[in-house]
Amino acid sequence: MISLPLADRARESTATPAGGAVTVQQVYEEHFDFVWRSARRLGQRPPQLEDVVQEVFMVVQRRLSTFEGRSSLRTWLYGITRHIVRSHYRRTRSEHSAPPEFELVDGRCSEAQLSAREDLRLLHGLLAQLDDELREVFVLAQLEGMTGPEIAEALELPIRTVYSRIDSAQKAFDRALQRARARERGGR
Amino acid sequence: MSLSPEAERLLQRTKHLDDPSQADRAAMRARLSASWLAADQSAEATDVRRQAVSRWTKIAWGVLSVVALIGAGAWVRGQLMPAALPPSAASPVAPSSDCTGDCAPAVARAVDPSLEPPRLGAVHAPEPVPAAAESRTPSLAREPRPVRRALRASERSASTEQRRATAPNTSPALPLQAAAAAPQVEAAPVREPPISTGPSAYAKAEPVPDEPAPARAPAPVESAIDDELALLGDAQDALRAGQPERALRLVQSHGFRFPNGALAQERMTVHVLALCALSRPNSARQVYAQLRRSVADAPVLERVRADCGF
Numbered sequence: 141m142i143s144l145p146l147a148d149r150a151r152e153s154t155a156t157p158a159g160g161a162v163t164v165q166q167v168y169e170e171h172f173d174f175v176w177r178s179a180r181r182l183g184q185r186p187p188q189l190e191d192v193v194q195e196v197f198m199v200v201q202r203r204l205s206t207f208e209g210r211s212s213l214r215t216w217l218y219g220i221t222r223h224i225v226r227s228h229y230r231r232t233r234s235e236h237s238a239p240p241e242f243e244l245v246d247g248r249c250s251e252a253q254l255s256a257r258e259d260l261r262l263l264h265g266l267l268a269q270l271d272d273e274l275r276e277v278f279v280l281a282q283l284e285g286m287t288g289p290e291i292a293e294a295l296e297l298p299i300r301t302v303y304s305r306i307d308s309a310q311k312a313f314d315r316a317l318q319r320a321r322a323r324e325r326g327g328r
Numbered sequence: 329m330s331l332s333p334e335a336e337r338l339l340q341r342t343k344h345l346d347d348p349s350q351a352d353r354a355a356m357r358a359r360l361s362a363s364w365l366a367a368d369q370s371a372e373a374t375d376v377r378r379q380a381v382s383r384w385t386k387i388a389w390g391v392l393s394v395v396a397l398i399g400a401g402a403w404v405r406g407q408l409m410p411a412a413l414p415p416s417a418a419s420p421v422a423p424s425s426d427c428t429g430d431c432a433p434a435v436a437r438a439v440d441p442s443l444e445p446p447r448l449g450a451v452h453a454p455e456p457v458p459a460a461a462e463s464r465t466p467s468l469a470r471e472p473r474p475v476r477r478a479l480r481a482s483e484r485s486a487s488t489e490q491r492r493a494t495a496p497n498t499s500p501a502l503p504l505q506a507a508a509a510a511p512q513v514e515a516a517p518v519r520e521p522p523i524s525t526g527p528s529a530y531a532k533a534e535p536v537p538d539e540p541a542p543a544r545a546p547a548p549v550e551s552a553i554d555d556e557l558a559l560l561g562d563a564q565d566a567l568r569a570g571q572p573e574r575a576l577r578l579v580q581s582h583g584f585r586f587p588n589g590a591l592a593q594e595r596m597t598v599h600v601l602a603l604c605a606l607s608r609p610n611s612a613r614q615v616y617a618q619l620r621r622s623v624a625d626a627p628v629l630e631r632v633r634a635d636c637g638f
Contacts, residue, residue, distance in 0.1 A: 172356065176348040176352065177346045194356065197360050197363075198360075259342045260345040314332045317334060
């Protein structure tokens with residue numbers, strides 16, 4: 141395994157922003173999963189998914205000093221992720237589907253793991269049936285637990301629009317789920 | 329309206345299934361560590377360049393001030409001579425608001441010792457630099473004392489411009505161009521001192537207030553760094569994935585696109601490692617020799633040597 145001399149030196153690099161005590165490494169440790177999930181649910185798959193996430197944290201390093209207040213860090217990060225996905229990867233955006241890695245059949249998978257795969261496949265299949273703008277608010281509200289004001293800030297929307305879209309998204313999601321269950325019962 | 333219970337349960341079960349795996353986290357951490365380090369180093373390099381430009385700007389302004397003093401003295405001596413300099417040479421740039429807009433009458437008035445005091449007062453004011461420039465033409469000519477005051481005003485405004493120049497200017501332009509470009513903040517001072525000899529011709533020779541490079545410099549640097557990082561990140565990934573040929577191609581592409589890029593040192597590091605992985609020790613040693621010349625960091629060199637078996 142070739143070791144790269146640059147990698148472990150970076151731990152000493154603090155990239156401390158001028159205005160506060162938060163470093164990019166701290167932001168990374170706390171919110172990496174969220175950024176990854178967000179990019180994933182915005183349609184990114186490997187290898188673009190890793191590229192997007194890396195780019196998000198490069199932006200964070202550059203702009204963390206201009207960020208004020210930890211309360212909306214997640215919304216700030218989501219805004220960055222969304223912007224990068226839209227501006228750089230519009231053409232390569234893939235459809236919402238189960239991640240390819242879940243297609244690999246592994247005999248050692250437990251029942252729970254197989255069941256989880258099925259659930260995830262179902263979830264993404266349902267999300268794919270929502271309009272983009274409905275899906276976005278739905279994911280942030282239902283899967284990330286963001287509040288209405290947080291979503292409004294992240295998506296730069298009026299709060300009323302956010303609630304209206306959440307309502308529409310919930311209805312659409314439920315309808316899609318019913319259709320999927322009906323197909324399972326009737327078709328297979 | 330809320331979701332059906334079944335939908336709620338599905339969402340609960342799948343909430344964290346899109347999370348990154350441990351392997352994803354480890355790979356991304358390594359990738360980001362290198363990228364953050366590279367970005368920090370390039371930021372330091374930019375700071376060093378900025379300091380170098382700032383130093384050159386100060387030197388250039390010092391030179392300009394000295395030349396201005398010499399030129400002002402020569403002009404004054406010329407004005408005090410019976411055979412005065414021709415009007416066109418006296419003030420290449422007409423101070424429009426102060427006198428009538430015509431240079432010739434201003435020169436003629438300048439030798440008149442009964443010129444009003446307010447002009448002299450205007451020269452003294454440090455803030456209204458254009459006013460100082462415009463009123464200098466008549467004031468300089470009067471007597472040795474007003475000349476000295478005017479020259480001090482000139483130095484003061486020059487140092488003001490120097491401060492303005494060093495603060496926002498990040499362009500690695502030639503020192504003279506940088507000095508001349510800085511006053512785009514304030515267009516008038518570029519034309520001063522309005523003296524016929526050296527300084528004005530000197531100032532006019534520079535393609536000045538339209539120089540956009542200082543203001544635009546940061547943006548292209550930023551996107552170029554992004555491209556550099558992307559390319560080098562891919563090269564590192566290729567190395568890590570056991571694809572040294574691809575790493576070498578990416579390194580060569582980086583070297584072609586960014587020969588003087590901020591990440592040349594990082595590129596050389598990856599270059600050496602790729603060549604070692606391809607069992608090309610002679611080429612690897614050549615690049616390593618280049619790397620050693622530019623790197624002061626012994627641990628980096630030690631790691632490269634260890635990985636390559638030098």
